[in-house]
Amino acid sequence: MCPTPASTVPEVANAARAKGRPRSAAADRAILDATREALAELGWGGLTMGHVASRAGVAKTTLYRRWPSKNELVVDAVATLFDDLVMPDLGSLRADIEAVVAQFADLLARPETQAALLALFAEGIRDRQLHRRIREAIVDPQKRLVRQGRAAAQARGELDADLDAASAHEEVDIIFDTIAGTVEHRVLVSGEPITPAWTRRFTDLLLGPLTTC
DSSP states (O other): OOOOOGGGHHHHHHHHHHHOSOOOHHHHHHHHHHHHHHHHHHHHHHOOHHHHHHHHTOOHHHHHHHOSSHHHHHHHHHHGGGTTOOOOOOSSHHHHHHHHHHHHHHHHTSHHHHHHHHHHHHHHHHOHHHHHHHIIIIIHHHHHHHHHHHHHHHHTTSSOOOSOHHHHHHHHHHHHHHHHHHHHIIIIIIOOOOOHHHHHHHHHHHHTTTOOO
16 A cells, blocks of 8 residues: 655544544533523523533533533523524415514523523623624524515515615614514513414514515
């Protein structure tokens, strides 16, 4: 067998190190579940990486290999709660909005979601780096729902086509803030239920200035 050229040896070694041992999806899920449980029980100040490792049944070294800090761990644990939110294409913008609001309301009604979000947002007010990470990992990715809903409504002729990218970006931000902010305030601050009647009324008010017909 021909010897490996010396120039390729570092590349082969680096590739082997980069590949490493594959991460366990089951371990990741156990860690993120344990993080949310600990956060709900102990609060931000009481939660430690050691608590999470013990609850998840993994070594602290395993935890730190995946998440180098408590901030990163908690943000990812909360972000995964939103993975199942989808923008359905139900044939009308009204139906799509009502379906998303119902999904979001159901998610916020879960005690672990409430505890995790309230603890994370409270700490984010004090920690600007954490605040930025919350926006990058939790808030901004969910704006995909608005973009998908707008695109489907535009294809059906319910909304005008975008005039320019900057205006479209601004409108997505406003629509997202309106929906997310209203639902979060009603559930987490006011403590009021999200009923079908409330959702229909909210959608009426939201669609008024948006639709062209």
